[in-house]
Amino acid sequence: MKRIIKQLSALSLILILILMSCGAKTPSADPIDSETNTAPRPNILMILCDDLGYADVGFNGSTDIPTPHLDSLAATGTVCASGYVAHPFCGPSRAGLLTGRYPHEFGSQFNLPVNSDDLGGEGITLNETFISKVLQGAGYHTGIVGKWHLGGVDQYHPNVRGFDDFYGFLGGGHRYFPEQYRPIYERQKAEGRKVIDDYLKPLEHNGQPVRETEYITDALSREAVRFISDEEQRGEDPFFLYLAYNAPHSPLEAKEEDLQLFAHIKDKKRRTYAAMVYAVDRGVGQIVDALESTGQLDNTLIVFFSDNGGKLKLGANNTPLREGKGSTCEGGYRVPMMMHWPGVVPAGRRYEYPVSALDFYPTFASLAGAKIPTGKKVDGKNIWPSFINGTSAREGEVIYAMRHRPGYSDIGVRRDELKALKLSKDTWRLYNVMTDPGETTDISEQYPDELREMVRSVEQWSETHTEPLWYNPPELEQDWTDYDMGTFPGAFDILKSDKK
Ligand code: CA
Numbered sequence: 390m391k392r393i394i395k396q397l398s399a400l401s402l403i404l405i406l407i408l409m410s411c412g413a414k415t416p417s418a419d420p421i422d423s424e425t426n427t428a429p430r431p432n433i434l435m436i437l438c439d440d441l442g443y444a445d446v447g448f449n450g451s452t453d454i455p456t457p458h459l460d461s462l463a464a465t466g467t468v469c470a471s472g473y474v475a476h477p478f479c480g481p482s483r484a485g486l487l488t489g490r491y492p493h494e495f496g497s498q499f500n501l502p503v504n505s506d507d508l509g510g511e512g513i514t515l516n517e518t519f520i521s522k523v524l525q526g527a528g529y530h531t532g533i534v535g536k537w538h539l540g541g542v543d544q545y546h547p548n549v550r551g552f553d554d555f556y557g558f559l560g561g562g563h564r565y566f567p568e569q570y571r572p573i574y575e576r577q578k579a580e581g582r583k584v585i586d587d588y589l590k591p592l593e594h595n596g597q598p599v600r601e602t603e604y605i606t607d608a609l610s611r612e613a614v615r616f617i618s619d620e621e622q623r624g625e626d627p628f629f630l631y632l633a634y635n636a637p638h639s640p641l642e643a644k645e646e647d648l649q650l651f652a653h654i655k656d657k658k659r660r661t662y663a664a665m666v667y668a669v670d671r672g673v674g675q676i677v678d679a680l681e682s683t684g685q686l687d688n689t690l691i692v693f694f695s696d697n698g699g700k701l702k703l704g705a706n707n708t709p710l711r712e713g714k715g716s717t718c719e720g721g722y723r724v725p726m727m728m729h730w731p732g733v734v735p736a737g738r739r740y741e742y743p744v745s746a747l748d749f750y751p752t753f754a755s756l757a758g759a760k761i762p763t764g765k766k767v768d769g770k771n772i773w774p775s776f777i778n779g780t781s782a783r784e785g786e787v788i789y790a791m792r793h794r795p796g797y798s799d800i801g802v803r804r805d806e807l808k809a810l811k812l813s814k815d816t817w818r819l820y821n822v823m824t825d826p827g828e829t830t831d832i833s834e835q836y837p838d839e840l841r842e843m844v845r846s847v848e849q850w851s852e853t854h855t856e857p858l859w860y861n862p863p864e865l866e867q868d869w870t871d872y873d874m875g876t877f878p879g880a881f882d883i884l885k886s887d888k889k
Pocket of ligand 1: 440479696697
């Protein structure tokens with residue numbers, strides 16, 4: 390019987406292949422794939438916040454930070470309730486986002502060393518083609534406004550990695566008030582300092598330093614509006630804009646007029662953080678206005694999310710998720726996320742199935758009719774048909790998070806409604822994060838087989854990892870060797886008795 394089934398399935402596979410090869414002849418040289426070739430190619434606007442808490446937007450239940458413009462997009466778009474990023478902090482999360490791969494597979498497990506442009510000159514390996522390059526190759530006019538954090542020297546510059554236009558800063562963050570950071574920068578420069586902190590350097594436009602005068606969040610919103618409105622530069626081509634706000638990442642610096650709106654919040658950090666998020670929302674409103682007034686809103690996919698969870702010590706709120714930035718608990722890498730595209734993305738829906746930021750690479754490429762280079766490995770998947778239909782894009786498949794600590798690794802594995810979690814040197818736990826997003830009730834004893842499968846899966850994935858190309862903080866390099874961390878000692882032991 391089994392043999393007959395095998396023969397039958399081999400026959401159907403041949404049939405499918407024949408059908409596929411017939412179908413492939415119809416569009417001939419057209420690289421647009423069959424799922425999307427009838428739709429016009431959308432503009433793609435990807436808005437990223439830095440360290441924004443899960444509950445710090447109205448559409449995820451914030452009661453003390455009004456975000457009316459984001460909420461309006463969410464109400465006329467779809468909220469991704471289980472949107473994950475590839476890593477619980479900045480650099481590796483962004484490396485994953487632009488490559489569509491987990492950063493552990495190409496040596497980018499850690500943030501770039503601080504001030505790397507003045508020191509070691511590190512950057513994300515050129516073996517990885519960024520999504521910007523793929524979309525640029527498909528005729529998109531591509532821009533990035535804001536934080537880069539993927540390599541500050543010329544060979545890793547945004548302009549050589551697929552972005553026609555770059556306005557922003559190359560490091561991992563920036564001070565917000567030019568009138569405050571510029572005098573410090575100019576003094577240090579006059580003193581002849583060889584290394585000046587990234588957070589103080591002038592912003593740049595395509596490699597040329599600019600004399601910015603506005604509060605940085607407002608400046609980035611202004612530049613996004615400029616890019617969107619600049620049709621002369623673009624002609625008939627659609628655009629891809631990656632707007633990477635550094636807000637509300639530290640330092641906590643907000644405009645006085647915004648702070649006054651939150652005078653009722655007693656905690657100073659929370660008050661400042663709230664004012665910073667409010668400034669982002671104001672910018673989003675200006676950007677949506679620009680899209681509307683130039684007649685582009687209806688043909689623009691907007692994706693909004695954060696690069697990792699909120700930092701609790703700096704005033705963020707990830708309720709109902711556990712912990713925050715840096716953690717492999719849900720609060721570390723399950724982020725506020727939503728998508729908007731009138732008439733295409735369902736309005737007023739919450740999509741509860743897992744979405745990974747790694748999915749944007751193949752999903753955008755498909756929507757753009759762009760060809761992903763042969764041999765380019767991508768860990769995410771094109772979620773578009775499932776996302777639009779409201780079905781799971783990865784039933785039975787997993788999303789990982791792994792953070793290396795001194796001597797051990799924290800790990801999260803999401804599969805359907807389940808989440809396996811390993812923290813510190815504790816044993817593995819299992820949670821139903823659909824019903825228990827706060828990861829409070831361990832159900833590993835009820836579901837031992839599921840836990841075992843999920844741990845085996847992450848163990849297999851770990852075999853694809855490469856050694857880090859840099860360490861941050863630098864002391865971790867010694868830990869990496871001392872504890873033989875590349876072999877993940879003890880990480881995949883499920884029970885204490887598993888230990889060899
Ligand atoms: Ca971040």
